[in-house]
Amino acid sequence: MNDMNEYKVRLTEEKEGLETQLATVGRRNPGNPNDWEALPPETGQESDPNDAADLIEGYEGNTAILKDLEIRYNHVLAALARIEAGTYGVCEVSGEAIEPARLNADPAARTCKAHL
Numbered sequence: 001m002n003d004m005n006e007y008k009v010r011l012t013e014e015k016e017g018l019e020t021q022l023a024t025v026g027r028r029n030p031g032n033p034n035d036w037e038a039l040p041p042e043t044g045q046e047s048d049p050n051d052a053a054d055l056i057e058g059y060e061g062n063t064a065i066l067k068d069l070e071i072r073y074n075h076v077l078a079a080l081a082r083i084e085a086g087t088y089g090v091c092e093v094s095g096e097a098i099e100p101a102r103l104n105a106d107p108a109a110r111t112c113k114a115h116l
C-alpha cells in the first residue's frame with residue numbers, strides 16, 4: 001500500500017493534463033464523457049480550395065493526436081479505477097504485484113515487466 005496516494009496524485013495530475021490537451025484538438029462526446037471527437041482546426045478565414053485541403057490535413061492530424069491522447073487517457077482512468085477498486089499494482093496477466101520501479105516509471109502500467 002505504500003505510495004498509493006502518490007500514484008493517485010500523479011495519475012490525477014496526468015488525467016487533468018490530458019484533458020487540457022484533448023480539449024485543444026477535440027471535444028467530449030456529449031453522449032459519452034469518456035469519448036472524445038476530433039475538431040477541425042480553426043482558421044478564422046474564408047475558405048478557398050487550398051484552405052480546404054489544409055483543413056482536411058489539419059483535421060486528420062488532430063484525429064491522430066486525439067487517438068493517442070485518448071488511449072493514454074483511458075489507461076490513466078483505468079488505473080485510477082483500479083486504485084478505487086483496490087486492485088491497483090497487480091499484473092493483468094500473471095496476477096503478481098507490478099514492480100515499484102515500473103509503477104514509478106508509468107503509474108498507469110497494467111502488467112509486470114515480464115508481461116510487457
Ligand SMILES: [Zn+2]
Pocket residue numbers: 091092093094095096111112113114115
Ligand atoms: Zn505479470
